[in-house]
Amino acid sequence: MNGDYACCEGALSAGCRFFAGYPITPATEVAERMSRRLPALGGIYIQMEDELGSMAAVLGASWGGVKSMTSTSGPGFSLMMENIGLGICTETPCVVCNVQRAGPSTGLPTLVGQGDMMQARWGSHGHYEIIALAPSSPQEMFDFTIRAFNLSEKYRIPVIILADEVVGHMTERVMIPPEKEIKLVERRKPKVPPGDYLPYHPDPDWVAPMANCGDGYRIHVTGLTHDERGYPGMDEQTQAQMVNRLIQKIVSNADDIIRTENIYMDDAEVVVVAYGISARSAKQAVREARAGGLRAGLIKLETVWPFPEKLIRDVAARVRAFIMPEINAGQMVLELQRCAGGACPVQLISHFGGSIIHPRTILDAIENAAASKGYVKNKDVEARQAFRRSYRRRQ
């Protein structure tokens, strides 16, 4: 199954029953499969007139109480930004799958890119926090789409899946677990009667229970700055309260949201930080480096936003170098540098798009970093550790 299909299957397993989209390479296959699968499941597939409308319809369906999603690529993602902002402001759970291609503009429609990382974070106007996941295989397209729905329902936010053309079009074996083994999270319902309900009064975890349209709560939902009642409030205090909540619900729950896969990180000295398809090249490079006796490690970012700041800061203090391969001219590397805070050098392997980064390029970078002054090869370290162990035993 290819990655796009796997995304669709993940969404259906997560309970998605509404899809509004617009055809765009390389994300079209998600929509196509949805159009075939949804009617039989009692869901709705609608091909909208553009991505502006697709995103708006997805939000509308979500307020109707139905899990909803759309899929797109760069140019469509740009058009969706407006209503992604509305989704963030009104705290509407939904999922947007961006199968990235190389840009800017129409760019390379059929070829890979990872240039929308920063757009995913702050592409819509105003200040907010977002959740974005980066799958690197069809299996992860399936798994992460389920997780994206769970996170979106839990934190009431549009969750973005930052896939790319290669992951979307790559065909691999995908294991779909039995239904009962898939853990699903549903949005929190208000526990109070309509008269007492404050639509934006958060629970201690900063997330407010959500009443759907038609539940009898007669909610007002607006993209204007609003207070706990959901009513517009044109003053700086309301603005501060609202924006602070939007940020805090992500920041204070970062440990729950952030997931990384750490490979050979126990004793790694040169660490590759990678995401999406580039993480697969990186994994291969790190394995080869290990085979060559270099103490290389990999931090694969499964969650790209919020960025695993704490982890990077901890690791930066004990490693010799970070290497980050990305198919853009350097976006996430800025975040990596910021979090490393000068504790260790950060090297970018940049590729402008059109093809993936070859593992050899990353291996070269690992070897170069390892060859710099003061690096101890694995053998020496093993000898040193063996000595330490025997020393402790004697004591």
Next chain:
Amino acid sequence: MTNKKATKALPPHPMEALLRSERLPHIWCAGCGIGTVFSSVIAAVQKSGYDPDKTAVVSGIGCTARMAGYIRLDSFHTTHGRAIAFATGLKLARPEIKVLVVSGDGDLLAIGGNHFIHAARRNIDITVICVNNLNYGMTGGQLAPSTPFGAKTTSSVSGCPEEPFNFCYLASACGSVYVARWTTLHTRRITNSITEAMQKRGFTFVEILTPCPTSFGRRNKMGTALDTLKFYHERSVILNDIDPRDAPVDFGSKIVVGKFVDKERPTFIDNYQLVCKTDIGDWPDFDGTAVSGSQATR
């Protein structure tokens, strides 16, 4: 303090049940026609007999769009131009909910024009109420797709160089099953028209010409809001059931109002169910028994 006490002493608003009265006073200018339309919308919701808990209002951005904030229903004040697209998602996800879209002419037919024509084509089961005040009121009175040729606005000080849309003709051409136009002077007819539109299945459209004394009227020598209403009174002619292409809004001669279209057509959901129950492989039907209206509604 005295003011507060005075407010408390007032009897409840006659439309209290469907009004978020705690949000009053509203933002609309003195003389604005949106209040009239708003009352008609509330009256129509009551008259139509739908359960208010299963009725939703969706709006975009602009003066009219603020209606969503004052009506005590599930109400959504969305992004500029996207009200119909949002309503499409809401309606398809929850077909049992009656969905009304209320917005201005700029919101629905300039920035939102694409969603308008496609929702009408698909026959999404929503009622669209367009308050046409001939300009962009909230931003201070710029020209809109409804601004008459030659009218003065803040972005056309020597006169609007563009010809306006005939919204009713557009709606009808796109397949809307119910099309009507009134002015704010025709309060009862607006209420009846919206009620009728709500009770129909499919994409229904009601346009209401509204005075905008603050932004439009004063630049175009239309005098006070009352003068505009008098103007509407003198110039408007009710011609029901005529082809809306023959019913332009012409301030030079006459303003044709009335109910222009009232027909039946299968909605998006009718057709979706029809097609999806059939084997996808058999469609389209080339043997002469193409999907027709009567089949689609069964």
